[in-house]
Amino acid sequence: MSRKVSMKDIAKIAGVSPSTVSRVINKPSEVSEGLRKKVMKIIKELNYTPNSVAQGLRKGSMKVIGVVIPDITNPFFPAIVRGIEDFLRKKGYSLVLCNSDQDMEEEKKLLKFLYSKNVDGVIFTGSGEYNPEIEIFTSRNIPLVFLDRIYKKESSSYVIVDNVDGMFKLMTYLVKCGYKSFALLNGYKETFSAKARYEGFLKAVKKYNIKNYEVVFGRFTYESGYEMVEKLSKIPEVLVCGNDLIAYGVINKIEKLGLSIPDDVGVTGFDDIAFSKHYKPSLTTVRQPMYQIGKKAAELLFKMIELEKYKPKGIVLNPELVIRESTKKIEMEV
Amino acid sequence: MSRKVSMKDIAKIAGVSPSTVSRVINKPSEVSEGLRKKVMKIIKELNYTPNSVAQGLRKGSMKVIGVVIPDITNPFFPAIVRGIEDFLRKKGYSLVLCNSDQDMEEEKKLLKFLYSKNVDGVIFTGSGEYNPEIEIFTSRNIPLVFLDRIYKKESSSYVIVDNVDGMFKLMTYLVKCGYKSFALLNGYKETFSAKARYEGFLKAVKKYNIKNYEVVFGRFTYESGYEMVEKLSKIPEVLVCGNDLIAYGVINKIEKLGLSIPDDVGVTGFDDIAFSKHYKPSLTTVRQPMYQIGKKAAELLFKMIELEKYKPKGIVLNPELVIRESTKKIEMEV
DNA sequence: TGCAAATATTCAAACGTTTACCTCTTAACC
DNA sequence: GGTTAAGAGGTAAACGTTTGAATATTTGCA
Numbered sequence: 001m002s003r004k005v006s007m008k009d010i011a012k013i014a015g016v017s018p019s020t021v022s023r024v025i026n027k028p029s030e031v032s033e034g035l036r037k038k039v040m041k042i043i044k045e046l047n048y049t050p051n052s053v054a055q056g057l058r059k060g061s062m063k064v065i066g067v068v069i070p071d072i073t074n075p076f077f078p079a080i081v082r083g084i085e086d087f088l089r090k091k092g093y094s095l096v097l098c099n100s101d102q103d104m105e106e107e108k109k110l111l112k113f114l115y116s117k118n119v120d121g122v123i124f125t126g127s128g129e130y131n132p133e134i135e136i137f138t139s140r141n142i143p144l145v146f147l148d149r150i151y152k153k154e155s156s157s158y159v160i161v162d163n164v165d166g167m168f169k170l171m172t173y174l175v176k177c178g179y180k181s182f183a184l185l186n187g188y189k190e191t192f193s194a195k196a197r198y199e200g201f202l203k204a205v206k207k208y209n210i211k212n213y214e215v216v217f218g219r220f221t222y223e224s225g226y227e228m229v230e231k232l233s234k235i236p237e238v239l240v241c242g243n244d245l246i247a248y249g250v251i252n253k254i255e256k257l258g259l260s261i262p263d264d265v266g267v268t269g270f271d272d273i274a275f276s277k278h279y280k281p282s283l284t285t286v287r288q289p290m291y292q293i294g295k296k297a298a299e300l301l302f303k304m305i306e307l308e309k310y311k312p313k314g315i316v317l318n319p320e321l322v323i324r325e326s327t328k329k330i331e332m333e334v
Numbered sequence: 335m336s337r338k339v340s341m342k343d344i345a346k347i348a349g350v351s352p353s354t355v356s357r358v359i360n361k362p363s364e365v366s367e368g369l370r371k372k373v374m375k376i377i378k379e380l381n382y383t384p385n386s387v388a389q390g391l392r393k394g395s396m397k398v399i400g401v402v403i404p405d406i407t408n409p410f411f412p413a414i415v416r417g418i419e420d421f422l423r424k425k426g427y428s429l430v431l432c433n434s435d436q437d438m439e440e441e442k443k444l445l446k447f448l449y450s451k452n453v454d455g456v457i458f459t460g461s462g463e464y465n466p467e468i469e470i471f472t473s474r475n476i477p478l479v480f481l482d483r484i485y486k487k488e489s490s491s492y493v494i495v496d497n498v499d500g501m502f503k504l505m506t507y508l509v510k511c512g513y514k515s516f517a518l519l520n521g522y523k524e525t526f527s528a529k530a531r532y533e534g535f536l537k538a539v540k541k542y543n544i545k546n547y548e549v550v551f552g553r554f555t556y557e558s559g560y561e562m563v564e565k566l567s568k569i570p571e572v573l574v575c576g577n578d579l580i581a582y583g584v585i586n587k588i589e590k591l592g593l594s595i596p597d598d599v600g601v602t603g604f605d606d607i608a609f610s611k612h613y614k615p616s617l618t619t620v621r622q623p624m625y626q627i628g629k630k631a632a633e634l635l636f637k638m639i640e641l642e643k644y645k646p647k648g649i650v651l652n653p654e655l656v657i658r659e660s661t662k663k664i665e666m667e668v
Numbered sequence: 669t670g671c672a673a674a675t676a677t678t679c680a681a682a683c684g685t686t687t688a689c690c691t692c693t694t695a696a697c698c
Numbered sequence: 699g700g701t702t703a704a705g706a707g708g709t710a711a712a713c714g715t716t717t718g719a720a721t722a723t724t725t726g727c728a
Contacts, residue, residue: 016708019710030707053452055685057684064389071416078406117385120388274409340715393715674725675723678720682718683716688711694706
C-alpha cells in the first residue's frame with residue numbers, strides 16, 4: 001500500500017521547494033513558465049491532488065457544510081437536499097447529511113458531531129422546539145440557516161414557505177368551488193407546519209364566515225389520514241389535509257366508505273410531493289418549491305460563509321395552488 | 335469573533351502540557367486522577383472539542399466516507415442512504431452525499447472531488463459503464479463498495495440484489511395465476527437493472543415455455559410507462575413492468591383504455607417503493623430491501639476501512655415477491 | 669538510605685499544506 | 699558601472715493534534 005504522494009514528493013522530483021509547488025498550484029502567475037510546466041508535468045504524471053485535510057487545517061476551513069433534516073426517507077426532503085447540493089458543490093463545498101428523526105437528543109448529538117467535524121456552516125431543520133445546542137454554532141459565529149422553521153431567539157438566516165398564505169389560498173379556492181362544510185385533518189399539533197396551516201385555515205374560516213367546520217390533529221402520515229377520517233363527527237363536503245400523505249390515506253378511507261371523489265366529497269393535500277400528480281384521483285394541493293427551498297438556503301449559507309459582513313436574512317417563499325381532480329370544478333365567484 | 339479554543343488554551347489554563355490534555359481525552363488511564371479531573375473541568379467549562387481536522391491530518395483519516403448515487407430524488411435511493419448513514423454514524427463516520435445524475439463526466443468529477451477530500455472510503459452507484467476514475471481509489475487501496483452494480487474488472491466489494499431471480503419468482507407466480515400472454519415494459523436497455531430483469535423474464539419464458547410475449551424498452555419513469563403501452567402490438571393478459579414508476583404510468587394508461595385491473599389485465603412493478611402499497615390498485619411487485627442494501631454496504635465498507643486485511647466481498651440480497659391487488663388471485667398450480 | 673521499577677508528565681517531531689519574509693538573480697535606469 | 703526595483707525561488711513558521719522518546723516524580727523494597 002503506497003503512501004499518498006504529497007507535495008514534498010513532487011518538490012523533490014522537480015528539484016524545487018514545496019512552496020514552489022504550492023505556488024504552481026495556487027498562484028501560477030508567480031512562478032516562471034519553465035518551472036511551472038515542469039512541475040505541472042510531474043503533478044499530472046503522479047496524479048497528485050493536494051491533501052485537503054492539510055489545506056483545511058492551514059486555512060481553517062474544510063469547505064464542508066452540515067445538513068440536518070428529520071428523515072431523508074420523507075418525500076419532502078430529497079428535493080431540498082438536491083437543491084442544496086447542486087448549489088454548494090459548484091462552490092467546492094461538500095455536504096454532510098444527517099437524519100435526526102425529529103428527536104431532540106439526536107439533534108443535539110448531531111449538532112455536536114458536526115461542530116467537532118469543523119463544518120463551515122449548517123443547514124438545519126429541527127423538531128418544533130428550540131434546540132439550545134444551536135448556540136455552539138452561533139456563539140462561535142459559524143453560519144446557520146434554518147429551514148422551514150423560525151426561532152426568534154436567534155438572529156440566524158432562514159428559508160420558509162408561507163404556509164399560512166398557502167392554506168388560505170387553497171381555502172379561498174375551495175370556497176369559490178362552492179364547498180360549504182370543511183374538515184381540517186392536520187399533522188402533529190406541535191409542529192411548525194401544522195400550526196401554520198391551521199392558522200391559514202382559521203383565517204379563511206373567519207374571512208369567509210365559514211360556520212360548518214371541524215379540525216382534527218394526528219400525524220403527517222398515510223395511516224394517520226386514514227384514521228382521522230373515523231374521528232370526524234360527520235363527513236363534510238371537503239376534507240382539507242395537512243399534507244399529501246394524509247390526503248392519500250383519507251382518499252383511501254373515503255372510497256372505502258363508498259363515497260366518490262370529487263363527486264361526493266373533495267379532498268386536498270399540501271406539499272405536492274412527486275406522486276400527487278399521478279395519484280388517483282390526482283390531488284388538488286399546495287405546492288411547496290422544495291428544490292428552491294434547498295437552493296435558497298444553500299445560497300444564503302454560502303454568502304454568510306464567504307462574505308465578510310453578510311447579515312443574516314430571512315427568505316419567505318410562496319407556495320402555489322395546484323388544482324387537480326380531487327376537488328370539483330369552480331362554480332361561482334366569491 | 336473569538337477563535338475556537340484549542341488544546342493549547344486548555345493546557346495553559348490547566349498549567350499542563352498539551353500532550354497531557356490529549357491524554358486526558360484519549361487515554362485517561364495514563365494520567366493521574368487529580369490532573370484528569372482538573373483538565374476535564376476546564377474542558378467542560380470552555381466547551382472544548384478537539385479539532386477534527388488536525389486529528390484527521392495527524393491520524394491520516396477524517397472519518398468521512400463518500401456516497402455517490404444517481405439522484406436522491408429517485409425514490410429508490412433515500413432508504414439506501416438512510417441505511418448507510420444509520421450504520422456509519424454509529425461508528426463515528428460522516429457521509430458526504432453526491433448526486434451524479436448517471437452522467438459519466440459528472441461521476442468522474444465527483445470521484446476526483448471525493449478523492450481530494452481524502453475520504454476514507456466510497457460507496458458508489460454508477461451509470462452502466464465502468465468508470466476508469468474508480469482506479470484513483472483502488473490503486474491507492476482506498477476501500478470502495480459498489481451498489482447495485484458489479485464490475486468484474488475490479489476486486490472491490492459490492493452489494494446487489496438478485497434481480498434475475500426476483501423477476502423469475504414474479505413470473506413464476508404470474509404463470510401460476512394462469513396468465514398466458516405477457517409483455518415486459520422495461521427501463522433503459524443499457525442499465526444493469528434492466529438487463530437483469532430482462533434476463534429473469536427470458537429465463538421464465540424458457541422454463542415455462544411461454545409463447546405469447548413481447549418486450550419493449552423505454553426509461554424507468556412514469557411517462558415512459560404510459561408511452562410504452564402504446565407501442566405494444568396488443569395488450570397482453572399481464573404487463574410486467576421494469577419498475578414501480580413504469581407500472582404507475584402503465585396502470586394509468588390501461589385504465590384510460592377502459593380496461594380494468596386486475597379483472598381485464600394484470601400489472602406488476604419492481605422495487606416496491608413506498609407508494610406502491612397505497613397506489614390504486616395497490617401494486618403486485620418485487621421488493622428490494624433498500625434499507626438493507628445501504629446497511630450492508632456500509633458494514634462492508636466499514637470493515638474494509640478498519641480491519642487490516644479484510645478481503646473484498648460480494649453480497650447478494652434476495653428480493654421478495656409482494657402480492658397485492660394489481661394481479662388476479664392464483665388459480666392453479668404449475 | 670539508596671536504587672530500581674513503576675508511574676506521571678513533558679518534549680519535540682510529525683502529519684501536508686500555505687504564506688510572510690528573506691535572499692538571490694536579473695533587468696532597468698541614469 | 700552602480701543603484702534600485704522587480705521577479706523568482708527558498709526558508710521556516712504556523713495550523714491543532716498525537717505519540718514515541720525523554721525526563722521527572724513517586725513508590726516499593728532491601
